[in-house]
Amino acid sequence: MNAPAGPPRRERPELKPTPQLRPARIVVSLLTCALVIAAGWAAWSYIGTNVLAKHRQGxxxxxxxxxxxxxxxxDAAKDRVKLGDVFAVLRVPRFGDDWEVPVVSGIDDTALTSGVGWFSDSQRPGQLGNFAxxxxxxxxGQPFRKFPELRAGDLVEVETRTHVYTYExxxxxxxxxxxxxxIWVVQPVPEKARESKDQRTSAKPDTALITLTTCSELFHTDDRSVVFGELVDAEHV
Incomplete structure (x- = not known):
């Protein structure tokens, strides 16, 4: 007696060879990923940081x-100011009627993200010497985006807790x-410091000055653009 027939045997599917990526396709894929990452970084650097910084400054x-x-x-000039403290507000009418940014002690990344940074070894607003x-x-936040538009004779205001100082x-x-x-540009008497070999001077200041500095170009540069101003008015508020 013959054994009962079992279920029909299924044919094993034929395995297809795994397609291999061509070198050119790999390169294109890597370049695409790199471009996406670069675009995201650029968007964050030039848009995202501005949005966050302006919000923080406000x-x-x-x-x-x-x-x-x-x-x-x-007298606000006698207030204790630590690195990172906001102690004044800077206004530049040339940049717009409603333009104003906080002045933060220090020139590190945190300070420059929060507004404009004050060289803490320079003078306070209104004092004889150089407020830099x-x-x-x-x-x-790009507060000095319109820096090249500044002109001799423009006014710059610095408000502290007790005074509004106006520089020309x-x-x-x-x-x-x-x-x-x-470094001569941020010294108490810039003209004298420029003539000194080590860019410093012991000359006693007899004028209250302001110095604004920023990068000379929009992208990476080691050069700085600088404007100087002289105190023309001090109003107690």
Whole structure:
């Protein structure tokens, strides 16, 4: 007696060879990924950081104004200011009627993201000597984007807790260009420091100045554009 027949045997499917990527296709894929990453980085650097920085600067300006309410007595030049503190507001009418940014102690990335940074070894606003600040022209809020538009005779205001100081610029935003290593521009008496071998001087200042500095070009550069101004008015608020 024959054994019962089992289920019919299924034919094993024929395995197809795995397609191999051609070298050219691999290169194109890698380049595409690189371009996507680069585009994302650029969008963050030139758009994202500006949005976040401007929002942060606005919050800091509001907080500073609230702190000053009912606290306008005394002399702000004697206030203790630590690195990272916001202690003044800078206004440049040439940049717009509503343009204003916080002034932050220090010139590190945090300070320059929060507004304009103050060279903390320079003088305070209104004092004899040189009140020196730096700001970005691009990214991180780009407060000095319109720096080349500055002209001799333009006014710059610096408001502290107790005073509004008004400076008149001596030169335009494209007149003075220096290497980032030249420190004479932030010294108490810049003209004398420029003549000194080590770019410093012991000359006693007899004028209250302001110095604004920024990158000379929109993208990476070691050069700085500089404008100088002289105090023309000080109003107690």
């Amino acid at each position: 919050e800091m300006a509001v907080a500073l104004a609230d702190d000053w309410k009912g606290n306008r007595q005394g 600040v730096a700001g970005h022209r691009i990214t991180n 610029l001596r030169n335009s935003g494209t007149d003075t260009r220096v290497d980032f290593s030249e």
